[in-house]
Amino acid sequence: MVVPALKVDRSSPVPLYFQVAEQLQSAIETGELPTGSRLENEIQLAGQLGLSRPTMRQAIQYLVDQGLLVRKRGVGTEVVANRVRRSVELTSLYDDLTAAGQTPTTSVLELQNTTADDVVAHHLGIEPGTGVVRLKRLRCAQGEPLALLTNFLPAGFVRLTKKDLERAGLYELLKAAGIRLCTASQTIGAKNASNAEAQALQEGRRAALLTMTRVAYDERGVAVEFGHHLYRASRYTFAVSVATTRG
Amino acid sequence: MVVPALKVDRSSPVPLYFQVAEQLQSAIETGELPTGSRLENEIQLAGQLGLSRPTMRQAIQYLVDQGLLVRKRGVGTEVVANRVRRSVELTSLYDDLTAAGQTPTTSVLELQNTTADDVVAHHLGIEPGTGVVRLKRLRCAQGEPLALLTNFLPAGFVRLTKKDLERAGLYELLKAAGIRLCTASQTIGAKNASNAEAQALQEGRRAALLTMTRVAYDERGVAVEFGHHLYRASRYTFAVSVATTRG
DNA sequence: GTCAATAGTTTGTCCTGACATATTGACGTC
DNA sequence: GACGTCAATATGTCAGGACAAACTATTGAC
Missing domain, CATH: 1.10.10.10 (Winged helix-like DNA-binding domain superfamily/Winged helix DNA-binding domain)
Structure with missing residues (x-):
């Protein structure tokens, strides 16, 4: 005791x-x-x-x-057992891969200001048409593609550059800008890869992809990031350890 | 209102x-x-x-x-949006669907005693060749297939009948047999459906399926169930809410 | 030694009450 | 129209109290 x-x-x-x-x-x-x-x-x-x-x-x-x-x-x-909750914690994939010594690299495919459509607006808790930053990256580990990451952030929260994003993970950059991520709501699913996705991820036609959609909130409960991520199922799984609350 | x-x-x-x-x-x-x-x-x-x-x-x-x-x-x-979103908790799909009013039905495709191969033995913490119960079910909700569930249990833990399994969820039956599930280790992934799987789940060829592999432990830490589940990605997602440990 | 009853311990449920904080709409001013 | 102020609205936090249910340990009977 x-x-x-x-x-x-x-x-x-x-x-x-x-x-x-x-x-x-x-x-x-x-x-x-x-x-x-x-x-x-x-x-x-x-x-x-x-x-x-x-x-x-x-x-x-x-x-x-x-x-x-x-x-x-x-x-x-x-x-209860102190488990590795690697992929469902509010950490960035970049940090996790670095910690695992897997030498992640990032290509920024897209970084632009745009406006939120209905879906993005809903998740970020803003009005449709509001300015957001759209960020699209390809994340590789050990020389091969691992994930396609699309993220939306409310405009004005943080200034991102391609150079920064290729050097560090998004969450590290948010933290450096004073944004404290506190909670997140995530949905894990699966889908078949579109042709473009299959090509970007070097998988075959219609390969199964693991998906994760996430909304991350700061300590005030303000949504600061909406992410839609695609992972190669052949290279990636989520490990989750749980304990019953009805024991 | x-x-x-x-x-x-x-x-x-x-x-x-x-x-x-x-x-x-x-x-x-x-x-x-x-x-x-x-x-x-x-x-x-x-x-x-x-x-x-x-x-x-x-x-x-x-x-x-x-x-x-x-x-x-x-x-x-x-x-908010009404869809099947299961939390990654140690509950059975049957109980969750029942709680959601979705009238689950179960077809037992296979229920037999067999011996553990290397993979099953590894997960259940037993010697290869040890007797296990292999259980294979098709779970439907609202009249259509949702998941293919394969489970292995150490032989002798609980007596299962097809009739019981079609009436109630596996965890309910384990509980009724005095087995208390306490923790679990789970891996979530995705794969393309084989032809048999696609047919059983009424999805198209090579449809993406969400997978979950689980080992559940009782309160003493003894592995009491190894499960390999396949879900239709078109009908099923996992929801995970997290908080940062570095807030 | 076994088993049942009882006591002690701890969590689970539920109540009444109060104050703080965030959001929204109304209104007035510029 | 933009902006600021304020009141109304609704959730969020916190308190103190009481009883119920489940679990474990102890005790006594056999």
Whole structure:
């Protein structure tokens, strides 16, 4: 039964429950709260922090939703296996490939200001016709194409250049511009490649492609990126580890 | 502003919030609450049902988590696009479709005892040649095929019959046999349909299929199911919501 | 040793109440 | 028409409290 040092800053604009969740998550990632360990009960934790129990519950539930904690009535709250959640985390593919030593390279196929059609507008929470930046890239790893990435960002958020985008991942550039990505909603699907897509990705006609559509939000809940990504199914899978919330 | 007829049964063992969520989901699926429509505010809804506001909020949040509703502070709660979007949680497709009112049916194509080859053995953490149960099913929803499901279970864990499997989901039957699924490791990918697969799923030649391979573990960490599932990409996507660990 | 009953522990559900924050529309001014 | 202000509206956060349900440990009977 480990008790990490937790504290909350009531003058911060960050909600109390989220401050607690962040610290617990930190403790899990650093190993201070190792896999398999049991948290103190929520009443004790709330008391320790001077918070109400529902607020403490909200913090814990947040991490349960992330799959980092599992709760059992009558037993307690346990840290579950610290899994590699590589492709469904809010990270950029560039960063992931770099971390995996796979030497990613990027070709910027398109970088232009345009206006949002209905679909893009819907996802970014803006009016159709509003200015957006459209970015299209081909990402390669180990000398061969891996993914076709199309992204839309609200105009004016960040200044992107082809040179920057070929050197670093999009999220790194957003971060450098002061944009903090906080949450994302993602949909994973599959489709057959169009001829252009098959050619760009060096796959056969109608090859199956893995798709991911993502809307990423900053800490205020403002949509800052809408992405539509195509991956070669022959080279790419998503690994997802989960824990039941109904155990 | 549509107001579906909602009611709660306080004598039911089903939590109030879940009863409400189910009814709202039903209204969404039947079109009574169409995409784009706005719910009454949570205070009014709670009052209408004689519930507390947090309970009403919990019901709504449940559907927000399912991707059926979107909330905006100061504005309200809106119904979003209605499509099969499964979360990447450790639930069975059967349960999810049932909850979504989509009337799943199952055809058991194969149910037999066999021995584990290298791949199956590896995933189940057993020796090659060990006895396993091989289960192959076609799952339909709303009268058309949705997925081809192949599962392997260690022999002796649970006694399955074709009849049982056509009536209920696999996880329900495991649960009824006292097996509690706790965690899972999943890989999501895509492939082109073989001719047999295309025919079974009523898709065209070489149609893109979404794949998921899963190993599910019980609370002791023992692998209790290895599944290889194929879904029609035209009818099926995965939804994943994430938060950054570096916010 | 086995089993059932009971007590203790912890999470799950639900309630009432209050304040904060974001959004939208109305209105007035320039 | 553009802009600013303000009120109304709706969600978001937080608090304190109570009871229920599930799980584990303990105890006593056999």
